Amino acid sequence: MNLRLLFLSLSLAVAGPLAAQTALPPAEPDSKQDATPAPKIHDFVPRPIPREPHTVPPPAEIADSIGAFFKGLEQNEVRKSYTTFLTGSRLGNREEDVNTFVDRTQQALAIYGKINDFEVYDTRQIGSRILVTTYFTALTVAPIRWRFVYYKPDQKWILINLVFDDSMQDLLE
Numbered sequence: 001m002n003l004r005l006l007f008l009s010l011s012l013a014v015a016g017p018l019a020a021q022t023a024l025p026p027a028e029p030d031s032k033q034d035a036t037p038a039p040k041i042h043d044f045v046p047r048p049i050p051r052e053p054h055t056v057p058p059p060a061e062i063a064d065s066i067g068a069f070f071k072g073l074e075q076n077e078v079r080k081s082y083t084t085f086l087t088g089s090r091l092g093n094r095e096e097d098v099n100t101f102v103d104r105t106q107q108a109l110a111i112y113g114k115i116n117d118f119e120v121y122d123t124r125q126i127g128s129r130i131l132v133t134t135y136f137t138a139l140t141v142a143p144i145r146w147r148f149v150y151y152k153p154d155q156k157w158i159l160i161n162l163v164f165d166d167s168m169q170d171l172l173e
Contacts, residue, residue, distance in 0.1 A: 053122035058133040062150060062157055063120075070118040070137060078105050089159040101162070112166070113140025121145070131157065142166060 057063040065085060072081030079102050086092030086101075109115070115137045122134040131150040136143045145168070149161035 053134075054124055055120060056123055057120050058123045058131060058150075059157065062131070062133065062148070066133070066135065066148060067118075070115065070135070073105065073109075073137070074115045076109070076114075078102050078109070086159065086162075091159060091162060105164070108144055108164070108166070109139070112142050112144065115139055129153070143168070 069081050069085040082101050091097050117138040118135055121136050125131050129152045133148050135146045144164055146164040150157040151160045
C-alpha cells in the first residue's frame with residue numbers, strides 16, 4: 001500500500017470520530033449572518049507549520065563552495081562540478097551516488113534548460129552543529145530547489161546530504 005494512502009487512511013480513521021465530536025451544532029440563521037458551517041474532515045489533517053524563510057547566505061566557506069558548484073553547472077560542467085563540490089564529503093566517496101547526482105542533474109538540465117542564476121532561499125542552523133541551506137536555480141523553463149545539509153563535527157562544515165527537486169507546491173501553501 002502506498003505510504004501516502006496509508007497516512008490518509010489513518011488520518012481519516014482518526015479524523016472521522018474527531019470531526020463528529022467537534023462538529024459545531026448548526027447555528028440558527030438570522031437575517032444578518034449565515035449559519036456557521038461544521039468543520040470538514042480535511043480540516044483536521046495535520047499540516048506543516050509555515051515559517052518565513054531566513055534568506056541570509058550561509059557562512060562564507062559554505063556559500064563560496066555552493067557558488068562555485070552552481071557556476072560550474074552554469075557552464076554545463078556537471079561531472080566536474082560534482083567531483084569538486086563533493087570532495088571531502090562522504091557523498092563524494094561513493095561513486096554510485098556521484099553518478100546518480102550527475103545523471104539526474106543532466107536530466108533536469110535537459111528538461112528545464114540552462115541554469116541562468118541562483119539565489120539563497122533559506123538558511124537555518126539546527127543546534128550548533130547542523131546547518132540547512134536551500135537555494136533556487138533559475139533555469140530557462142522552471143526553477144529547481146536545492147537543499148544542502150551540513151554537519152560541523154569540529155572546526156569545518158562537511159556536506160552530509162544534498163537533495164534537489166522541481167516541486168514548489170509546499171512553498172505555495
